[in-house]
Amino acid sequence: MINLSHFSAAVVFALFASVVFGITQRNSTMEQVRYGLYCFALFVGGVFLAGWVMALIRR
Amino acid sequence: MAKPTTGNTTDKSKNAVAVAEPEYPLTTMAVVAPLVGWLIPGGGHILLKRYGRGILLLVSVVAMFLIGLGMQGRIYRPNGGDILDILGFVGDVGSGALYFLARIMEWGDVMAANAAADYGKTFLIVAGLLNFIAAADAHHIALGKKP
Numbered sequence: 001m002i003n004l005s006h007f008s009a010a011v012v013f014a015l016f017a018s019v020v021f022g023i024t025q026r027n028s029t030m031e032q033v034r035y036g037l038y039c040f041a042l043f044v045g046g047v048f049l050a051g052w053v054m055a056l057i058r059r
Numbered sequence: 060m061a062k063p064t065t066g067n068t069t070d071k072s073k074n075a076v077a078v079a080e081p082e083y084p085l086t087t088m089a090v091v092a093p094l095v096g097w098l099i100p101g102g103g104h105i106l107l108k109r110y111g112r113g114i115l116l117l118v119s120v121v122a123m124f125l126i127g128l129g130m131q132g133r134i135y136r137p138n139g140g141d142i143l144d145i146l147g148f149v150g151d152v153g154s155g156a157l158y159f160l161a162r163i164m165e166w167g168d169v170m171a172a173n174a175a176a177d178y179g180k181t182f183l184i185v186a187g188l189l190n191f192i193a194a195a196d197a198h199h200i201a202l203g204k205k206p
Contacts, residue, residue: 001129001130001131001175002126002129002130002175002179003130003175004126004130004175004178006174006178009130009175009178009182012126013123013181013182013185016119016120016122016123016186016189017119017185017189019115019116019118019119020116020119020120020189020192020193021192023112023115023116023193023196024192024193024195024196027205027206028206
């Protein structure tokens, strides 16, 4: 059984989803790489943002 | 003999023809590629000789599916009864052959109630949904809409 933490599961999810988004949503290779990295940054940034919001609510 | 004209509308209609979108006729490959892509993740791209993209899609979708199973994610059945179960089935079945293999091998037939299993279920559904997007992309490539 794979036992990933919440954060590592979110990063793995972001990685694979970004690869698919990059390939399918842009035309040239350079654009695909750039869009994939952009999606990954948004996913992981969203995780940190949501984490901080939840931490502040908990206080 | 001069062609009949319709006054000053001819210039406008010429411009309209010039900016009209090109037509993309439906070919056999435009039907086969997305079907293969659905059945084998990335298969549509590989069939269209986009080997790099196809392999990346294959690795991404298969990895998400296997991680989902490894986290004890649940595989939905078509006759779940609940509307949310049916939506889960639609997501899961997007993985194509992986879904049918999992059903045959009775993988994902667990009802574990923990956070990891919940993440696993999400991984399985999203793997299928991403594969649907990849299959649609293969369709666009086969039509010539995308290089």
